[in-house]
Amino acid sequence: MIPSLARMTAIGTYVPKSTLTNYDFEKMIETSDAWIVQRTGIRERRVAAKDEYTSDLCIAAIKNLLERYPVSIEDVDFIIVSTTTPDFPFPSVACQIQKAFGIQSTGAIDISAACAGFVYGLQLANALITSGMNRKILVLGSEVLSKVTDYSDRSTCILFGDGAGVALVEKCEEESSFLYATSGTDGKGGIHLYRTGLSSQIDTTTLSGNTKIVQNGREVFKFAVNTLTREVPKIIHQAGFSLEQLDWFVPHSANQRIIDAVCDRINFPKEKTLFSGEYFGNTSSASIPLALQLGMDAGKLKKGDLILLSGFGGGLTHAHLLMKWTV
Incomplete structure (x- = not known):
């Protein structure tokens, strides 16, 4: 068992509005809905708008969290974003989130661990809180993979979609997560x-x-x-x-x-x-x-x-x- 004084208290998610179905792919490449479902289990994926980026998806996911739960983020003291598709190499997506919500005093980092990144982010949040360095952390996983997908590559283009999720992790000495x-x-x-x-x-x-x-x-x-x-x-x-x-x-x-x-x-x-x-x-x-x-x-x-x-x-x-x- 690991030391833990941290508890997940809320989550939120967001996916773009535009949908790319298997039937759309039938018009683009040599494939079929039945073949894709059989090999991947995927029927649809969401695609970000041309002017919609990872930071936009993160901000929308946080707004979803705030709509679902009676929590505040003004006192968040660290922001961790896992992404392989940041808007820029720098400034980080985490810094853009700080700006968007006007959080006054917080650390902010992006981490790159691909599909393992959200779990790494939760591990890091637990360590920071349990060590006493922080008390309230936003952990996000967000991608706009449609912008880096080669739609002429039949074997991979059918897989990827865009979306974001966020968890709020807080110090809690009674019952850790x-x-x-x-x-x-x-x-x-x-x-x-x-x-x-x-x-x-x-x-x-x-x-x-x-x-x-x-x-x-x-x-x-x-x-x-x-x-x-x-x-x-x-x-x-x-x-x-x-x-x-x-x-x-x-x-x-x-x-x-x-x-x-x-x-x-x-x-x-x-x-x-x-x-x-x-x-x-x-x-x-x-x-x-x-x-x-x-x-x-x-x-x-x-x-x-x-x-x-x-x-x-x-x-x-x-x-x-x-x-x-x-x-």
């Missing part, structure tokens, strides 16, 4: 999922993509399934629980086939997983908060439930957080 956390990295797999930047080479491999997402789907699939199959039972056991006690498994919603394969291997009921990809696509760091919100809206998630969040993706990275649902 966070029970156990782990993370890991396989940097050798970085060549299997990337966007080019200032450098166009990893080790001796020359990269392609022209700033768009490039993914070796087969290798990422293997990494995700093998990693989750190994880590999930180990995490539950090390935390002193059994898989039978886990109420909800909330992995990154990359692909329904990944989640099904993991559940089959560890003998965990698929109906006890939360997936946001069906109507939002793969939203990278936003997929887990979107799945949590869908679970709440459907009446599935209840206070006191034992849940495991598992993020995995570019890096290659993975991060896991076992928690008691307190929202």
Whole structure:
């Protein structure tokens, strides 16, 4: 178990209005709705407007949080944003959020851990609060992946969508949310999922993509399934629980086939997983908060439930957080 004096007290989400369906893709590339659903579980994804960026999605998600819960953010003392699609290299998205809400005294950082980023953000928030450095933190995962998707790449363009989620994490000595956390990295797999930047080479491999997402789907699939199959039972056991006690498994919603394969291997009921990809696509760091919100809206998630969040993706990275649902 990890030290924790932190509690998640509220969440909010936002997705853009424009929808890109599988039937739209039938007009763009050689594919079909049935093929996409069978291979990914995705039917639709949301697409940001031309003038809509990651910071806009974050601000909308925070407004959604404030509409749903009787909380304030004026006294937030740290903002953490996980994104691979910031508006600019700098200023950070977190700084733009501070400006938008006029928060007077707060730290602000962006972190880059791809699809594991939201879980990393929660781990960091717990550490900052438990250490005594901070008391109230906004943790966001937000992406506009449509702006970096190569729509001529048949194997990847069907996957990605845009969205944002936010959690408010506060100091609470009576009942913490966070029970156990782990993370890991396989940097050798970085060549299997990337966007080019200032450098166009990893080790001796020359990269392609022209700033768009490039993914070796087969290798990422293997990494995700093998990693989750190994880590999930180990995490539950090390935390002193059994898989039978886990109420909800909330992995990154990359692909329904990944989640099904993991559940089959560890003998965990698929109906006890939360997936946001069906109507939002793969939203990278936003997929887990979107799945949590869908679970709440459907009446599935209840206070006191034992849940495991598992993020995995570019890096290659993975991060896991076992928690008691307190929202």
